[in-house]
Amino acid sequence: xxxxxxxxxxxxxxxxxxxxxxxxxxxxxxxxxxxxxxxxxxxxxxxxxxxxxxxxxxxxxxxxxxxxxxxxxxxxxxxxxxxxxxxxxxxxxxxxxxxxxxxxxxxxxxxxxxxxxxxxxxxxxxxxxxxxxxxxxxxxxxxxxxxxxxxxxxxxxxxxxxxxxxxxxxxxxxxxxxxxxxxxxxxxxxxxxxxxxxxxxxxxxxxxxxxxxxxxxxxxxxxxxxxxxxxxxxxxxxxxxxxxxxxxxxxxxxxxxxxxxxxxxxxxxxxxxxxxxxxxxxxxxxxxxxxxxxxxxxxxxxxxxxxxxxxxxxxxxxxxxxxxxxxxxxxxxxxxxxxxxxxxxxxxxxxxxxxxxxxxxxxxxxxxxxxxxxxxxxxxxxxxxxxxxxxxxxxxxxxxxxxxxxxxxxxxxxxxxxxxxxxxxxxxxxxxxxxxxxxxxxxxxxxxxxxxxxxxxxxxxxxxxxxx
Ligand code: HEM
Numbered sequence: 001x002x003x004x005x006x007x008x009x010x011x012x013x014x015x016x017x018x019x020x021x022x023x024x025x026x027x028x029x030x031x032x033x034x035x036x037x038x039x040x041x042x043x044x045x046x047x048x049x050x051x052x053x054x055x056x057x058x059x060x061x062x063x064x065x066x067x068x069x070x071x072x073x074x075x076x077x078x079x080x081x082x083x084x085x086x087x088x089x090x091x092x093x094x095x096x097x098x099x100x101x102x103x104x105x106x107x108x109x110x111x112x113x114x115x116x117x118x119x120x121x122x123x124x125x126x127x128x129x130x131x132x133x134x135x136x137x138x139x140x141x142x143x144x145x146x147x148x149x150x151x152x153x154x155x156x157x158x159x160x161x162x163x164x165x166x167x168x169x170x171x172x173x174x175x176x177x178x179x180x181x182x183x184x185x186x187x188x189x190x191x192x193x194x195x196x197x198x199x200x201x202x203x204x205x206x207x208x209x210x211x212x213x214x215x216x217x218x219x220x221x222x223x224x225x226x227x228x229x230x231x232x233x234x235x236x237x238x239x240x241x242x243x244x245x246x247x248x249x250x251x252x253x254x255x256x257x258x259x260x261x262x263x264x265x266x267x268x269x270x271x272x273x274x275x276x277x278x279x280x281x282x283x284x285x286x287x288x289x290x291x292x293x294x295x296x297x298x299x300x301x302x303x304x305x306x307x308x309x310x311x312x313x314x315x316x317x318x319x320x321x322x323x324x325x326x327x328x329x330x331x332x333x334x335x336x337x338x339x340x341x342x343x344x345x346x347x348x349x350x351x352x353x354x355x356x357x358x359x360x361x362x363x364x365x366x367x368x369x370x371x372x373x374x375x376x377x378x379x380x381x382x383x384x385x386x387x388x389x390x391x392x393x394x395x396x397x398x399x400x401x402x403x404x405x406x407x408x409x410x411x412x413x414x415x416x417x418x419x420x421x422x423x424x425x426x427x428x429x430x431x432x433x434x435x436x437x438x439x440x441x442x443x444x445x446x447x448x449x450x451x452x453x454x455x456x457x458x459x460x461x462x463x464x465x466x467x468x
Contacts, residue, residue: 002231004209018248024065024205037142043170095454113453126402193266195292195294209228234352251392253456259449293335297312326437331411364382366383
């Protein structure tokens with residue numbers, strides 16, 4: 001039985017004070033600057049002093065998970081309140097090596113973190129493009145990634161300039177990935193292919209669970225079909241530098257800049273609709289929904305052959321019948337990345353132990369309407385998703401999910417699957433009719449431009465860094 005955190009309870013205060021924000025709950029701001037930093041040799045003391053300064057004093061740039069919850073709540077009650085800047089810092093294995101030494105990096109249990117995303121074994125395991133295809137800033141050795149987020153884009157830009165000045169004596173900014181949220185006409189957050197994103201997330205807090213039940217019309221908890229409740233252990237681990245401090249927790253963090261060829265994807269959706277001889281507009285939309293697992297408005301295709309379900313952008317209380325693929329195909333992105341059904345251990349569905357707290361944000365600007373139904377005006381690049389996730393194990397969560405998505409068994413994930421293998425999957429011409437299944441292939445329209453594995457250290461680590 002999962003115990004959810006009550007944000008109002010004082011007994012959770014030390015836990016929330018001890019962690020950085022954005023791990024258990026998204027910072028929720030629409031603009032981000034993800035600043036990648038490389039420290040020059042022989043400036044270790046300055047680098048440590050700067051990290052310490054991020055959490056020092058009343059006006060510290062980085063506030064705790066507790067402070068973030070508080071500012072989110074203030075904003076919820078009065079959207080006119082400026083929730084201000086949000087910041088959190090992430091350190092790579094190379095960063096820990098720079099600050100301490102190789103031996104200290106061994107304290108981290110996650111083997112993938114210790115290798116880093118650029119390691120040849122990781123690239124091979126994930127079928128990632130080789131380094132020569134990555135953007136130059138990501139090919140460099142990045143020690144830190146400072147994430148800044150704000151509702152005000154101009155102020156964010158000004159703060160990025162201040163950071164540049166603060167670090168210039170000891171470090172270089174190798175690249176900045178700017179994120180900007182995209183919304184559909186109903187105000188729901190979408191990704192560049194036009195689909196509502198961020199619906200299915202592990203929930204750590206009691207208030208989130210109450211809202212979830214309302215949104216999904218759950219009257220009786222015993223009747224829920226998909227349980228999103230998660231223990232903090234899904235994303236939090238002991239900060240290895242402070243093994244005896246129970247409130248010193250951190251989280252492994254994945255960053256991937258994924259470019260989306262929107263025109264290619266939309267064309268492939270139309271080609272699939274043609275192949276399945278879909279004539280009606282709703283059927284055409286179903287072609288795309290069979291790639292993602294949800295319609296653009298978020299309606300799960302497992303529940304209905306058409307979009308437009310009430311509260312579609314929040315619906316998540318459904319599961320799959322493991323023998324049936326004529327509603328949601330086995331390869332549909334959300335089914336491939338979270339099959340929902342499967343064995344249960346200690347009261348928790350095993351598949352639920354693989355999911356991550358996803359904190360991605362789109363990047364790139366466009367002038368067309370993402371949901372306007374046109375193909376000719378869609379971008380072929382320079383837009384995409386800054387995929388970010390927190391987890392307790394990069395190997396057992398992010399990498400497990402990505403390699404599963406790459407697997408051609410029952411069809412590769414048409415959104416994020418990578419690799420040269422056969423990418424054929426089965427699609428039902430008529431929803432829920434297994435006799436109408438027809439196989440079709442699809443290409444890859446999402447391409448990795450670079451990224452890194454990091455650790456989001458505890459607040460105590462940052463406060464005590466000069467003594468460690
Ligand atoms: C450009 C790349 C990507 C796009 C366009 C994309 C799009 C989406 C969309 C539209 C959803 C449905 C909304 C929701 O249920 O929250 C979704 C869900 C999800 N995505 Fe992605 N995604 C991308 C990358 C990734 C990556 C790299 C991973 C992990 C390796 C991933 C894992 C997931 C998971 C776990 C879910 C929730 C599944 C569920 O619980 O039902 N996605 N994604």
